[in-house]
Amino acid sequence: MASILHKSIYLLFSIFICTISSIYADCTIPVVLRNTWFSFENGKQTITDINASEMTARGVCVNIKADYHVNYTMVFRYTNCYYCVKLIVRTVNVLEKIETPCVDIGPDEEPTVERVCKGLNPDQSLTTLFSENSVPVNCRSSLEGVWQFAYQNRFRFTGECNHPDAQIKSCQTAGTQFLITNQKFNITYRKCPGMSGTFDGVVEFSCLGHWFVDKNHFFAVANTKESRKDERYRCFLKNRDDDLYIGASITPQCNTLKTVEKSPERYRINPVKAEVVEPGCRLPQNFSGNWINTANIDADVVINETHIIETYYPDEGRFRRTIYVCREQRDTRVMMARLTVDGCQKDYVCFDFVPQHHNVIRYRKGLAMIQSNFHTVCSWVQFKNQVRWRYDIFLKKDPTPIRCPVAGKFNFTQRGDVKFETRILGGVTLSPRPNLYCKLNISDFSVCDVDQKTIQIKENYCLSVDYLGRPVDIYSDPDYKMNCIGYWKENLKSYLITYDELDPFSKYRCWVYQRADLNRVLMSQALGPYCDLKQDVTSWNYTEGAAVAVEMEEYERERDQCPMHFDDGSDPWSTKENYIKVFSFSYSFWRGNSASTIHVFIPLYILVVVYLLK
Structure with missing residues (x-):
């Protein structure tokens, strides 16, 4: 009987050992976690060793759950708890870590991740672990550029230290061994001071x-010149919506970094250029001035004679500058040599310019290259070889109106997502408008x-006239007023650029x-x-980049004095202003008589006047 009891106990013990072994065997800590890690926990420096099955001060791994091969939730058995x-x-x-206190479970309960980790608070503060056997990685993805900075440390001094020679420099040396x-x-x-x-x-x-976290x-x-571990490792924070800090x-x-502006140490950065490039040519003189790049x-x-400085604003208060x-x-x-946004290195880009006309510079830009050989950089194959393409454009920031390529008085119908609407420019009229009886209303x-330089659009215009044929709607103002600033023909299409100071979306259209x-x-x-x-x-909708399409038919009346004009833009460089033409005929009384003849007639004229006065 005793031998049977001993055999039963031995069998149960063997089953228990096999069960524990199978749990242990299922929990193999991934290689990416196996290392010696340094952390700062509860105000103390902590060294944590993780091998294939154990973790310092946490015990032996008995269960593991992996999410996307980057998040590992593990259960460790330490003495009598988990x-x-x-x-x-x-x-x-x-690595970053969150954990629970040691949890007790029943003797007949299996230590699964779901059971042991049900009390894990995902909102608790993360503990950062740094590898003591770190492998340096390329800095370009972390920080790339040259900046002058002003800094403040909330725990060392008040205010902000702004010195012109304070600089952050993180640049790559291409091809270095x-x-x-x-x-x-x-x-x-x-x-x-x-x-x-x-x-x-x-x-x-x-x-x-x-x-990234959002x-x-x-x-x-890691500070390469620091031997103290608590001073060696640091975390930095940038934000895609606030790249000025x-x-x-x-x-x-890393858990002390909540926002870039409320960090313990903060750098207010300003991009600077690391290199100075001497110009070797001059741009056309009529390029000089202030422009906008619609692309x-x-x-x-x-633009000046030697430089193009482009500044774009990805968000309010932020800017990026390329020279x-x-x-x-x-x-x-x-x-052209391009000094990149953050000023680390220069590369070379080829511009193909069309001679300037009106308030427009048309251009296309090739691929950026590290070489400075003109035949390589400006080879025609460096420009995008697309089946359909068009030039990008610079538009004058303060444009001068030109004669419109389409002039006259037109009745139009419209179709589109953003139609022309009746509105009052300026908000309120200076005086009440008289009531008019209109037999016919059109869109004008x-x-x-x-000079035929301004387009005026009236969505609801009264076409009625009085008994003399004069328009009765003489008090209403146009709904839209825009100046023509450029036109040209490209890809068998005629393009026009207008400028409207009051357009809330874009002044240029x-x-x-x-x-x-x-007449259509x-x-x-x-x-x-x-x-x-x-x-x-x-085109009339957003799928083709259009807001509205209009079909216009001329309807000039007798007293409108609005002659029709059309130019398809084939030659935008020629001068086509609307000048006053003075006609000279073959015979003129004054041309056939000299000034001396006039002097002969003047005394005779005076004698006649005196005689009549008598």
């Missing part, structure tokens, strides 16, 4: 990798000023126009300052 630890792999050198040079960046601090917490010095950081961009670094931690913890979010462009320097010019192509498109008959004109207005390749005169 820990739930969730490790988030941020980079090969950085020493990869370590691309895995570091420097911060040069300068002491500000009267601020005791500031100092002069250069700090070199080695990049440990980066990660729009927050974190990256971890960089936040930094003052301890080896880049209506960027501000300043182009003229290096070499042949025919219509100009090779008129270019009737003396692009039109496609075409003469359909002797078709036009399509774009949604913005440029026309889509698919847009033609019948």
Whole structure:
């Protein structure tokens, strides 16, 4: 009987051991987590060793659950209780951790992830673990550029230290055989007078990798000249919506970084250019001035004889600036050195310009290259070889009106997503308008000023006249007034650019126009300052980049004095202003008589007057 009891106990013990072994065998900690890690927990420096089955101070792994191979939730058995630890792999050198206290479960309950980790609070503060055997990574994805900065440290001094020589420099050396040079960046601090917490010095950081949490961009670094572990590791924070600031931690913890502007240490950065490029050619003189680039979010462009400075605004209060320097010019192509947005390195881009006309510069831009050979950079194959393409355009920032290519008085019908509507420019009329009885109301498109430079659109215009044939609607104002500032013909389409100071969406509007008959004109207005390749005169909705299409028919009346004019834009460089023409006939009384003859008649005229007065 005793032997049977011993055999039963031995069998149960063997089954228990096999069960435990199977649980252990199922939990193999991934290789990416196996390392020696440093962290700062509860105000103390902590070293954590993780191998294939164990974790320091947490015990032996008994269960594991992996999400997307970056989030690992593990159950560790430590003496008589279980820990739930969730490790988030941020980079090969950085982990973040949340965990529960030691949890007791019943003797007959299996230590599954669901059971042990049900008390895990996902909103608790993350603990950052840095690899003690770190592998430096390329810094370009973390930080790339050259900036002058002003900094403040909330725990060392008040105010902000702004020194012109304080600089952050993180640049790549392309093709270098020493990869370590691309895995570091420097911060040069300068002491500000009267601020005791500031100092002069250069700090070199080695990049440990980066990660995103929503729009927050974190990256971890290690101070290469620091031996103290609590001073060696730091976290930095950038934000895609606020790239004028960089936040930094003052301890080896990333959980202190909530926003870039409220970080323990904050850098207010301003991009600077790292290189100076001497110009080697000159741009045409009529290019000089202030322009906007419709191909880049209506960027501000300043052009002088040798430089093109382009500044675009991705958001309110933010800007990105690129500088182009003229290096070499042949025919219509100009090779320019491009100093990139954050100023690390220069490359070369070829511009193919069309001679300026009106308030428009048309151009196309080739691929950026690291070489400076004109024949390579400006080879025609460097321009995008698309089946359908058109030139991008610069438009004058303060344009001068020109004669419109379409002039006259037209009755139009419209179709589109954004139609012309009846409105009052300025909000309130100066005086009440008289009531008029109209037999017929139309939509009116008129270019009737003396110079034919302004388009006036009235969506609901009274066509009635009085008994003398004069228009009775003489008090109403147009709903839309826009100036013509440029037109041309390209890809067998005629394009027109108008300028409306009161347009809330875009002051500049692009039109496609075409003469359909002797007195009929078709036009399509774009949604913005440029026309889509698919847009033609019948386009009316957003799928082709259009806002509205109008079909116009001339209806000039006797007293309108609004002659029709049309120019398809084939030759936009010729002068076609509406000048007053003085006709000279073959015979003139004054031409056949000299001034002396007039003097002969003047005394005779005086004698006649005196005689009549008697």
